[in-house]
Amino acid sequence: MTLRKTIEVVTQLAAKRAIANYAIAGAVAALNYIEPMLTEDPDIPVSVDGFEKRASGLLLLGPIEKALAQMGYTERTNVGFKIEGWPVQFLPVASPLDEEGLEQAIEIDVAEPGEAPLKARCLRAEHVVATALTIGRLKDLARIQAFLEQDAVDFNRLQSVLERHNLMAAWSEFCLKAAIKNPLFGN
Amino acid sequence: MDGHRTQYPDNSEILARKAEGRRENARATFAEKIAILERMKERVAPIVTAREARRANPGRQPPARV
8 A cells, every 4th residue: 555556546536537637735745845744644635626516515525436436445534535545635626726736736757766657746836835824734834944945946936826826924924933034036 | 050151062064964864855756755755654653543542532541651
């Protein structure tokens, strides 16, 4: 049971069109850019567009659940579906930032050396950082700091994202909390 | 306080080496990082299991430490 296999199942869900546009998000997306960080109870948030929607606004996981069951994954945890030993959360796009992140997601290769390439969609570093800023728990802020310390973010691109989504004040507050000089242009 | 100032060693070089180590780890491939994350997950598994057991039996006291 490996995370790689879990991601492969997510790509298969996309290939079957059980999920529409998607991207790996959160701590697992951060793996693509910074050193691995320990999470006690790691999960894989996958931002997903194309949930089945009811007139009431309710979003249904039915199609995903059905496709997963056909693939033999029926176990649920308190945070989502268990796929190859890892809990996976399918999160609906809930903001313009999420929507942009999904549109601009990049393809990464999660295969081991020598294996056939396995491409999966992953949020760009700047969207991982901006999303962490909006969530704002201590572990999210620590993740942002890791991106900065490990030179894993493009400041021009980050500033554009933050400006587009009215997050510059939150960014200034983060810099104050982290006791760092604001690295963005004009600050 | 005897008026003497304690001389502390300069650890900035150690911290710089650690920071460089983190940048080095960040350059690993996604697959290599997955392997590291899975090893971390295995290491914390007993802690997670114990925490889940505590939550399932909130009245049960942990064993006394000697």
